[in-house]
Amino acid sequence: xxxxxxxxxxxxxxxxxxxxxxxxxxxxxxxxxxxxxxxxxxxxxxxxxxxxxxxxxxxxxxxxxxxxxxxxxxxxxxxxxxxxxxxxxxxxxxxxxxxxxxxxxxxxxxxxxxxxxxxxxxxxxxxxxxxxxxxxxxxxxxxxxxxxxxxxxxxxxxxxxxxxxxxxxxxxxxxxxxxxxxxxxxxxxxxxxxxxxxxxxxxxxxxxxxxxxxxxxxxxxxxxxxxxxxxxxxxxxxxxxxxxxxxxxxxxxxxxxxxxxxxxxxxxxxxxxxxxxxxxxxxxxxxxxxxxxxxxxxxxxxxxxxxxxxx
Amino acid sequence: xxxxxxxxxxxxxxxxxxxxxxxxxxxxxxxxxxxxxxxxxxxxxxxxxxxxxxxxxxxxxxxxxxxxxxxxxxxxxxxxxxxxxxxxxxxxxxx
Amino acid sequence: xxxxxxxxxxxxxxxxxxxxxxxxxxxxxxxxxxxxxxxxxxxxxxxxxxxxxxxxxxxxxxxxxxxxxxxxxxxxxxxxxxxxxxxxxxxxxxxxxxxxxxxxxxxxxxxxxxxxxxxxxxxxxxxxxxxxxxxxxxxxxxxxxxxxxxxxxxxxxxxxxxxxxxxxxxxxxxxxxxxxxxxxxxxxxxxxxxxxxxxxxxxxxxxxxxxxxxxxxxxxxxxxxxxxxxxxxxxxxxxxxxxxxxxxxxxxxxxxxxxxxxxxxxxxxxxxxxxxxxxxxxxxxxxxxxxxxxxxxxxxxxxxxxxxxxxxxxxxxxxxxxxxxxxxxxxxxxxxxxxxxxxxxxxxxxxxxxxxxxxxxxxxxxxxxxxxxxxxxxxxxxxxxxxxx
Ligand SMILES: Cc1ncc(C[n+]2csc(CCOP(=O)(O)OP(=O)(O)O)c2C)c(N)n1
Ligand code: SF4
Ligand SMILES: [Mg+2]
Numbered sequence: 001x002x003x004x005x006x007x008x009x010x011x012x013x014x015x016x017x018x019x020x021x022x023x024x025x026x027x028x029x030x031x032x033x034x035x036x037x038x039x040x041x042x043x044x045x046x047x048x049x050x051x052x053x054x055x056x057x058x059x060x061x062x063x064x065x066x067x068x069x070x071x072x073x074x075x076x077x078x079x080x081x082x083x084x085x086x087x088x089x090x091x092x093x094x095x096x097x098x099x100x101x102x103x104x105x106x107x108x109x110x111x112x113x114x115x116x117x118x119x120x121x122x123x124x125x126x127x128x129x130x131x132x133x134x135x136x137x138x139x140x141x142x143x144x145x146x147x148x149x150x151x152x153x154x155x156x157x158x159x160x161x162x163x164x165x166x167x168x169x170x171x172x173x174x175x176x177x178x179x180x181x182x183x184x185x186x187x188x189x190x191x192x193x194x195x196x197x198x199x200x201x202x203x204x205x206x207x208x209x210x211x212x213x214x215x216x217x218x219x220x221x222x223x224x225x226x227x228x229x230x231x232x233x234x235x236x237x238x239x240x241x242x243x244x245x246x247x248x249x250x251x252x253x254x255x256x257x258x259x260x261x262x263x264x265x266x267x268x269x270x271x272x273x274x275x276x277x278x279x280x281x282x283x284x285x286x287x288x289x290x291x292x293x294x295x296x297x298x299x300x301x302x303x304x305x306x307x308x309x310x311x
Numbered sequence: 312x313x314x315x316x317x318x319x320x321x322x323x324x325x326x327x328x329x330x331x332x333x334x335x336x337x338x339x340x341x342x343x344x345x346x347x348x349x350x351x352x353x354x355x356x357x358x359x360x361x362x363x364x365x366x367x368x369x370x371x372x373x374x375x376x377x378x379x380x381x382x383x384x385x386x387x388x389x390x391x392x393x394x395x396x397x398x399x400x401x402x403x404x405x406x
Numbered sequence: 407x408x409x410x411x412x413x414x415x416x417x418x419x420x421x422x423x424x425x426x427x428x429x430x431x432x433x434x435x436x437x438x439x440x441x442x443x444x445x446x447x448x449x450x451x452x453x454x455x456x457x458x459x460x461x462x463x464x465x466x467x468x469x470x471x472x473x474x475x476x477x478x479x480x481x482x483x484x485x486x487x488x489x490x491x492x493x494x495x496x497x498x499x500x501x502x503x504x505x506x507x508x509x510x511x512x513x514x515x516x517x518x519x520x521x522x523x524x525x526x527x528x529x530x531x532x533x534x535x536x537x538x539x540x541x542x543x544x545x546x547x548x549x550x551x552x553x554x555x556x557x558x559x560x561x562x563x564x565x566x567x568x569x570x571x572x573x574x575x576x577x578x579x580x581x582x583x584x585x586x587x588x589x590x591x592x593x594x595x596x597x598x599x600x601x602x603x604x605x606x607x608x609x610x611x612x613x614x615x616x617x618x619x620x621x622x623x624x625x626x627x628x629x630x631x632x633x634x635x636x637x638x639x640x641x642x643x644x645x646x647x648x649x650x651x652x653x654x655x656x657x658x659x660x661x662x663x664x665x666x667x668x669x670x671x672x673x674x675x676x677x678x679x680x681x682x683x684x685x686x687x688x689x690x691x692x693x694x695x696x697x698x699x700x701x702x703x704x705x706x707x708x709x710x711x712x713x714x715x716x717x718x719x720x721x722x723x724x725x726x727x728x729x730x731x732x733x734x735x736x737x738x739x740x741x742x743x744x745x746x747x748x749x750x751x752x753x754x755x756x757x758x759x760x761x762x763x764x765x766x767x768x769x770x771x772x773x774x775x776x777x778x779x780x781x782x783x784x785x786x787x788x789x790x791x792x793x794x795x
Contacts, residue, residue: 002370003370006357006360006361006370007357008357008361013361015370017331017366019366020331020332020333020334020366021333021334021338021365021366021367021379021381021382022333022334022335022336022337022338022382023336023338023365024336024338025364025365027341027384027385027386028364028384028386028387028388029364030364032364032365033362033363033388036363036364036366037361044608045608046608047478047606047608049474056617057617059333060327060613060615060616060617061313061616061617061619062313062325062327062616062617062618062619062622062626063313063316063320063321063327063332063616063622064327064332064333064335064336064616065327065329065330065332065333065613065616066331066334067330067331068331068611069330069608069611070606070607070608070610070611070612070613070614071606071611071612071613071614072473072474072477072606072614072615073614073615073616073617074470074473074497074500074504074615075496075497075500077466078466078467078470078497080467081462081466081467081468081470081471081474082470082471082473082474082477083474084432084460084462084467084474085430085432085460085470085471085472085473085474085475085476085477085478085480085482086474086475086477086478086606087474088430088458088460088471088474088475088480089429089430089458089474089475089476089477089478089479089480089482090478091458092429092430092456092457092458092475092480093429093478093479095456096429096456098429098479098599099479104608121463121464121467122463122464122466122467122470124463125462125463125464125467128463129460129461129462196362199361199362225386232386232387232388233386233387233388233390233391233400234391235364235386235388236362236388236391236392237391237392313619313621313622314621314622316622316625317625318625318626318628318629318632319629320625321622321626321629322604323505323566323603323604323633324503324504324505324506324566324604325503325504325615325616325618325626325629326604326613326614327612327613327616328604328610328612330611330612330613
């Protein structure tokens, strides 16, 4: 008998892979890792709607599929609408006794482009209509599938193929769109950030998001060795540094209450995170200083929100 | 595989009914380096298992976690996160 | 007992959707389609219809929502017009390629710019290649009948294609006429429950919408085309069954006074009724003239069409759309459909009725007279038009 789960102290993680091996994500892909963990957290009773992007392309080249759960992909920008239909369809068919009562989680997954740019309208609509679904954004901070073009989630100072660093440009000249705040502004019951380097935290949040009544949003930083230009073995380390430097804090917003899940007494200098990645290689000391200020500012803002949230 | 199929072999709407059939696909041939596990050093913490993006590391009968080289793409995450440094990456030989 | 009631055509569509016991409706308002979703929302609110009405934030999402619902086995309906159909264009292709039998009413509307909310067939023609079964209605009764029939055909396990029911914006959508509403029991006899064989289900996990690299994409398209052509059989069977139960029979090509007609006029949609009056007058005067109307637009009814025009000398195609740089799109298709026929009528095309411009009996008189003239002498104009200054 094969073990059903692997034990980590008290924690049990199922050995079952809902995302089959043999997918074509790049070597060392953090999005693949985040997805694998998310699928373990979601389990079997789920229907997943996927936006166009690395995940979709790497898991479904006809006639092969990596999916061991029901999965649907239609287009790039409409994933939240598709999952709205799945949810409404299941609910109505159950209400009309056309299918048995059964708890099936409706989950939409998309990249940062599919979420914070082209899909934001459909997502906002689905939040506002209060469908019961979990939306997971796998944020690798650019349009990776089409060749590392900038998105609104690309951080300030990163070089991408459509906002390249050059003599007259630092690369991305805008600040990363705060998609988490946008989701939270819909007053949905659960919003969280996660990172695969913090595996149990990620799985816990995905599970929570799937179980909560009403819409939920989990935003997962997904390090991408190809687009961020770092050595493939560093995926987990880079994710850790993103959290430890405060550029990507782990937090939850439950019914409007902010809570930091990891609050190191002292943040590591942002340079430690930036220097491992080719997309930041062009930055001068002064520019890194500027980014450090931004991180400090954003982190302070977040801590204020946490402090203002009743326990 | 795909190039052997004709239009008659496709399901309505190109639906795939065989869940997870991608596991037939070999991705091990992408590799330039492969992980070698030193069982003497391994403490069976399973960190390598949980952090493998390719689900290529499998629990073995004796409780170790071993790479299935049919899938392992050789990223080296396992070697880099192993707290005991029980995994080393070595160059893949020319076939 | 069936009832005869005065109904606006839009409401007739809504009645058909209600009697079909649809599960999920998702729509976004646009003139002249609004009366359909409004009436459906009201039915759901009043409990006349047990369905989810999803007031989405765009047409793109309206159809996308229907796809999601259809994928779990729900019967789905949406409606749109003009710009709305253009905005959902991308999704329109998906519905047919992934074989979700959504039913959509389109209250045909002109396309901007300049903005115009009135009727023509530009929106319909922009989606003619999308792989939906498409039919045109001429009156309120047909709007009801064809909507009901659309579910029966689209959801047939041998078909599984979406169906578009075109009704002209305002000139049909907003017109009130007597409509015969059948008994629910008759409807239930005609329309079985939707049993989608590939529903997304954790117990039988399937992958919908896998991506198609070059080594397989062509095969997917060929499979789609073969299945689409084959749907014709069920289309005809559906109309036969419809007639057997409701005593109104429909055909892919409707013929009106075509026996031995030397001249044929071809129209689609609501103006057909006006054109018929002109045909009647001319027949009374002893002219050898008839009318054909394409009810089934896709899959194109080659056989029935060729049969219908056999023996005619002149075929005048009236288009309500310009395919820029080409002319009338229906005209171009009709001419191509007859190219291999020997003998074949001389085919000429005239364009009019754009953006809500009315077509009077006099206008159709002009179409017929000018059409014959072109057939005889040819035309030196860039575009042959009627009632355009
Ligand atoms: C309407 C439309 N526009 C553009 C594209 C091209 N496109 C496909 S995936 C993609 C980028 C995906 O980026 P993201 O959502 O961040 O996912 P990632 O690939 O980075 O995981 C783009 C631009 C498309 N498929 N559809
Ligand atoms: S481009 Fe980045 S996110 Fe996409 S598969 Fe490769 S490593 Fe993963
Ligand atoms: Mg991305």
